[in-house]
Amino acid sequence: MRGLEAQARRYYDQPVSLGEDAFVEMLLLDGCFIVELICKLATSGLQQGDQNDPVIGNLLILSRISYDILLLENQLPFCVLLKLSSMAMPNEKVPFIDKASGFFAWMYPGSRRERSNTISSHECKHLLDLVYRNWLLPSPSELPSGIEAKNTKLEFIRSAKELKDAGIKFGKQEGSFGLFLGVRFEKDMIKIPCLKIDDTTESLFRNLIAYEQCSQRQHLYVTDYITVMDCLINTREDVRILRHRGIIENGLGDDEMVCTLFNKLGINVMLSDRGRFYYAQLFTGVEKHCAQRRNVWLVKLRRDHFNSPWSLISFLAALTLLLLTLVQTVFTVMSYFKPDPKTGIK
Known part of the structure; x- marks a missing residue:
């Protein structure tokens, strides 16, 4: 872990005031907790989690911890988590980045979908970056x-x-x-x-x-x-x-x-x-x-005059009556001006 100290410090925008030992200890303690939590949940599943576990067995606590892990100020370099997971499980076939993606999948605010922007472990900066790029970034x-x-x-x-x-x-x-x-x-x-x-x-x-x-x-x-x-x-x-x-x-x-x-x-x-x-x-x-x-x-016409079936029926009835009246008027006028066939006088 000491070999990653210099690389890990470069991930932070501001200089970290912690000394070498304190900084490495922070990476080790926080990193081990996160890696164990993600790997344990990936193994047991959210529904079949260990009920005796104070974190996984309590969905409320698990939810709060998950969101706390994603706080921008709480991010650990992903290379640290990757190193710890490989040290703890050297023969693991499932990549840690896939486990981490699955861990945060339930937090997705929209409809569930397949990940279309999977990134490699070396591209990922931290867990918040993983969530952003894998689940939110458009293709x-x-x-x-x-x-x-x-x-x-x-x-x-x-x-x-x-x-x-x-x-x-x-x-x-x-x-x-x-x-x-x-x-x-x-x-x-x-x-x-x-x-x-x-x-x-x-x-x-x-x-x-x-x-x-x-x-x-x-x-x-x-x-x-x-x-x-x-x-x-x-x-x-x-x-x-x-x-x-x-x-x-x-x-x-x-x-x-x-x-x-x-x-x-x-x-x-x-x-x-x-x-x-x-x-x-x-x-x-x-x-x-x-x-x-x-x-x-x-829109105003539909809203003000056709906002119910009865309004439409009333309109059609009035329109039909108007047309019939118009037709009757036309025929009356035509009959008035029609010439008498015997005299030829209108």
């Missing part, structure tokens, strides 16, 4: 066109209720784009993957955002996603609209709490520049739709 095929995004003037989209009034529908994203970052705008519908919100969601998002903001990445995918949700959600009515469409699963109980969560996450966060904003095409498409007055008029 290259999902990236929007950079040229189209750069030439786009971006305007923040309106709230869910305002967009609904403008004729835009909301739907749950399914299929190959069912990742929680995969928000799409197709025709007149915004499709958003399901997001499960509970007491741990805010902590997870805050750490992912903090990691993006500190790592000087070109693309801030999670930050951009929070920007979209912050725009859509301003009131509890907005949350209700998304919840009724199956987009949000509210484990907090109160829609107002979900609204507050997203509004707080968007505070004091550096946004992406326009040329790199992940949802540039989404924002542009939505604003173009809202700029067409015809769409707004049609």
Whole structure:
């Protein structure tokens, strides 16, 4: 472990004040605990965990420890964890990085999916980086066109209720784009993957955002996603609209709490520049739709005059009566001006 000391220190942005012995001891103690926890859970499973184990046997404690491990300030260099796992289990066939990925899979806030961006152990910086890149980072095929995004003037989209009034529908994203970052705008519908919100969601998002903001990445995918949700959600009515469409699963109980969560996450966060904003095409498409007055008029017409089957039936009956009256009037006028066949006088 002493052989990794210099390499481990280089992973930290700020100089570590601990001396050589204290620093190595910290790496050893924290690293052994994390490696044992991940490997033990990978062996026993979450449901079949050892009930006598004070950590694995208690889901509440396990949940809190798991999120504590992912705190940005608690990250250990992945090379340290890799070295400890190889020392403890030299003949293990399952790579430690796969065990670590499986350990955090249950924390994923969206629909479960297969990992499509698996990275090697040497590329991984720490566990938070592993979660970010394996479970959250889009694949290259999902990236929007950079040229189209750069030439786009971006305007923040309106709230869910305002967009609904403008004729835009909301739907749950399914299929190959069912990742929680995969928000799409197709025709007149915004499709958003399901997001499960509970007491741990805010902590997870805050750490992912903090990691993006500190790592000087070109693309801030999670930050951009929070920007979209912050725009859509301003009131509890907005949350209700998304919840009724199956987009949000509210484990907090109160829609107002979900609204507050997203509004707080968007505070004091550096946004992406326009040329790199992940949802540039989404924002542009939505604003173009809202700029067409015809769409707004049609929505108001349906809402004010055809908001129930009886309204439609009444309209059709009135239209039929009007047409019959018009036809009767035309025939009456025609008969009046029709010439007499005997005299030829009208």
